[in-house]
Amino acid sequence: ARLKAAAALSPGLRDAPATAAQRFHLDAPGWFAPGDPPPAALAPLARAVWSDRPVTAAYRDRRRTLEPYGLVLKAGVWYLAGRVRSRFLVFRVDRFGEVEPHEGVFERDPGFDLAAFWAEHAAAFARSLLRETVTLRLTEAGVRMLRHVADPAALDDALASLQPDGTMRLGVESVAVAYSQVLRLGPEAEVLGPPELRALLAGAAARMARLYEPREEAPGDRPFGAALRPLGDP
Structure with a gap:
């Protein structure tokens, strides 16, 4: 063009x-x-x-x-x-x-290409931010979801490290960032290391399990949907 x-x-x-x-x-x-x-x-x-x-x-x-x-x-x-x-x-x-x-x-x-030079610089900068590595075991669904969760600069290396049992090493900026990323994978990912991250995810899973524990309805309680009526109902 x-x-x-x-x-x-x-x-x-x-x-x-x-x-x-x-x-x-x-x-x-x-x-x-x-x-x-x-x-x-x-x-x-x-x-x-x-x-x-x-x-x-x-x-x-x-x-x-x-x-x-x-x-x-x-x-x-x-x-x-x-x-x-x-x-x-x-x-x-x-x-x-x-x-x-x-x-x-x-x-x-004459050989300098501004767009190519910037792309290379930006990619190197993004890789430099990945200072930590975590080890995960993913389901097939987790592997598919990973591209929507991981840092783009870490994705290729992570997929290249994928083992037949779903184990892989993922570059992350920090343990705190990894926590927010892996949490989005839900039950499709298990953290194998580091122990600090595994403990954080275990705590989050326990809290979530408590939120969804079955509980008896108090008298007069109704499901949320039961309180809604179609427009026009008297």
Whole structure:
């Protein structure tokens, strides 16, 4: 679709879509967050990105000189992909101080792909959050449900570790996060370790069992549905 649109443009504008795609990438899916005003450094960095000008700027109380390659908006937060010497790094735009553009321009790496670079960075960041590992035994239904419960970054490795008896190792951010995830699997999952998580789930299961224990109706009690009548009944 992009190639067809580019072919319809006048010769002087046909390079514009590719040029823009290598400088600005919108990562649309995100989490709900209040709409904050754009950071002060966004405008000068955007101008530097568009004109291929190196900048010197304060970043986390340190002066840095870098080549700004592209901007990414992720979940309401702006990030800059830039090259420092020969390394491509990611910076949060709201952590920049004063930005000073240079007079000359830098030569862009023709092999740099902003969208691919960001996807790789985002995947590595998501994996870095998985600091704990839990061991589960899942039913077939539990395995099917796992993709709706686990962190996407942990799913492939978890499925690759699946044993014939349903045992698997699942990467999680913390025991507290694992508790909320495994609880959603209900009776389709058994926690084998760590013991702390198994104890938390055992306690939750015991409390839930007490909630659903059969009990005798007190005189005058009626099922909830019996108190409802169709509209129009006298």
